[in-house]
Amino acid sequence: MIKLVRVPYAMTGVGARHVVLRKVDGHEILKRVAEQGVTVMCASPTVVNMILSAAAEWKGEIPGHKRVRIIVAGAPPPTRTIAEVETVLGWEFIQIYGLSETSPLLVINRSREEWDHLDVEERAIRLSRAGAAALGTTITTSNLGEILAKSNVVMDGYWNQPEATAAAEVDGWFRTGDGGWIDDEGYLTITDRLKDVIISGGENVSSTEVEDVLFSHPAVREVAVIGVPDDKWGETVKALVVLVPGVEVSEDDLVSYCREHLAGFKTPTTVEFREELARTATGKLQKFILRQEYWAKIDRQSN
Numbered sequence: 001m002i003k004l005v006r007v008p009y010a011m012t013g014v015g016a017r018h019v020v021l022r023k024v025d026g027h028e029i030l031k032r033v034a035e036q037g038v039t040v041m042c043a044s045p046t047v048v049n050m051i052l053s054a055a056a057e058w059k060g061e062i063p064g065h066k067r068v069r070i071i072v073a074g075a076p077p078p079t080r081t082i083a084e085v086e087t088v089l090g091w092e093f094i095q096i097y098g099l100s101e102t103s104p105l106l107v108i109n110r111s112r113e114e115w116d117h118l119d120v121e122e123r124a125i126r127l128s129r130a131g132a133a134a135l136g137t138t139i140t141t142s143n144l145g146e147i148l149a150k151s152n153v154v155m156d157g158y159w160n161q162p163e164a165t166a167a168a169e170v171d172g173w174f175r176t177g178d179g180g181w182i183d184d185e186g187y188l189t190i191t192d193r194l195k196d197v198i199i200s201g202g203e204n205v206s207s208t209e210v211e212d213v214l215f216s217h218p219a220v221r222e223v224a225v226i227g228v229p230d231d232k233w234g235e236t237v238k239a240l241v242v243l244v245p246g247v248e249v250s251e252d253d254l255v256s257y258c259r260e261h262l263a264g265f266k267t268p269t270t271v272e273f274r275e276e277l278a279r280t281a282t283g284k285l286q287k288f289i290l291r292q293e294y295w296a297k298i299d300r301q302s303n
Contacts, residue, residue, distance in 0.1 A: 017036075019032050019036050019038065024046075024047055024050060024281075024282075024283055025050070025054075026047075026050035026051045026052075026053055026054030026055070027054040027057075027058075029041075029047075029050075029051050029054070030051065030054055030055065030058055030062070030063055031063075033063040033064045033068060034063035034064075038064060038068060039064075039067055039068060039069065040068070040069050040070075040071065041068060041069070041070045041071065042070075042071045042072075042073070043070060043071075043072060043283070044072070044073065044074035044075060044282055044283040044284050045072060045074065045075050045076075045077040045078065045081055045283075046075075046222070046279060046283035046284070046285070047282070047283045048070065048072060048077065048081055048085060049081060049221070049222065050283075051089070052081070052084050052085075052088055052089070053221070055088055055089060056088075062088070062089055062090060064089070064090075064091055065089070065090035065091075066090055067091075068089070068091040068092070069091065069092045069094055070085060070089075070091050070092070070093060070094065071094045071095075071096055072093065072094065072095050072096070073095070073096045073097065073098070073104075074282065074283070074284045075208070075284060075285065076128065076130070076189075076190045076208045076212075077095065077128065078128075078211065078212050078215035078216070079121070079124040079125055079128050079212060079216070080124075080215055080216050081215070082123075082124040082127050082128055083120050083121060083123075083124040086120060086123065086124070087120055092110070092111060093110075093111075093127055094108065094109070094110040095108070095109045095110075095127060095128075095129070095130060095131055096108045096109075096130075096131060097130035097131060097188065097190060099176060101154065101155045101168070101174065102149060102151065102153050102154050102155070102174065102176075103153040103154075103155075105134050105137075105153070106133065106134060106137050106139060106149050106151070106153075106176075107130050107131035107132055107133055107134060107137070107139065107187075107188050108131040108132065108134055109126075109127055109129055109130060109131030109132065109187065110127075110131075111123070111127065128189075129183070129187040129188065129189045130180070130187070130188045130189060130190045131187060131188060132185070132186050132187050132188070133186070133188075134151075136151055136152060136153070137149060137150070137151040137153065138150045138151065139182065139188060140173070140182070141180060141181060141182060142170070142175075144179075144194075145179045145180065145181065145191070146175060146176065146177070146178070146179060146194060147176040147178045147179065147180045147188065147190075148170065148173035148174065148175060148176065149173065149174045149176060150172065150173055150174070154174045155174075177193060177194055177195070178190055178191075178192070178193055178194065179191040179192050179193070179194050179197060179206075190208070191206045191208065191209070192206045192207055192208050192209075193287075195288075196208075196226075196287055198225075198226070198227035198235060198236075198237055199227070199234060199235060200227070200230070200233045200234065200235055200236050200237060200265055201232075201233040201234065201265060203265045205227075205237055205265065205266050207224075207225040207226065207227075207237075207287075208225075209262070209266065210225040210237060210239065210258065210262065210266055210267075210268065211223050211224070211225050211239075213257075213258055213261045213262055214239055214241065214254065214257075214258065214268075216261075217249070217254065217257050218244070218247070219243055219244055219247045219248070219249040219254075220241055220242075220243065220244070220249075220254075221242045221243060221244045221245075222241070222242035222276075222277055223239055223240065223241050223242070224239075224240045224277050224285050224287060224290055225237060225238070225239050225240075225268065226238055226240065226287055226290055226291050226294070227291070228270075228291075228294040228295075229294060229295060230269075236269045236270075237266065237267065237268045237269060238268060238269065238270050238271075238272065238294075239254065239258075239268040239270070239271045239272070240271075240272050240274050240277060240290060241254065241271055241272070241273055241274065242273070242274055242275065242276060242277060243273060251270070251271040251273075254268070254271045255267060255268055255269075255270075255271060277290065278290055
């Protein structure tokens, strides 16, 4: 579900009014923003893209211009999406990262005054980072690149699951299961869910990095990059793509486009076109479902 909130910050504790939709519909979201005077919205990158698609068909001024803050979580958003939130919608883009086990906020990223002079593309790159640690939270990364966290918002443990609780902790740190790195400014960048990292010929490939490149192609509406079995390399990079309606592009065109922007081992060896991709009710990709059909006959647990 999507929650649309009418107050500056999405806090139910202050009695904020919520508008809850029964299904994800970009046109309906824009309509509610106009009718209800929405100021804060929480959504996944997929939902944001649905809103952008609806905005392309919207007649008149886009509602919420310079008023709406859209808080995005659930997956690292493509830089093109971030740029279009600012230019097409005129909304403020805010990214957060966390898990159910962390109640859920760990880091946050929003525009800073010192970025005002930057062009749209450079601002989008800055905003594509997950963010800096929230108040009272400390983050670091392990030797393997896993994001670790300490905070009083981190759970005490899983109910009646001592083994799972022990596996989620290392030296007092909570293991998020996500890979990432922290830059000199203290900002965290998410590289991938560790289980979604593709290992091809001994090289690690971040599926989100490849997805970001593909998403920058004007013909691509949605994309999911997964690892599939390969006799030579163990697994290889495959892109599942949903095209923009009415736009055509070939598999070779997209592979060539990726080759121009990525190292050879990161470039998809195949591209498969789909009508839709498996997602949760909130629009989050379910890659374990997308992988199942390719790994079903392989002796490997991919989910």
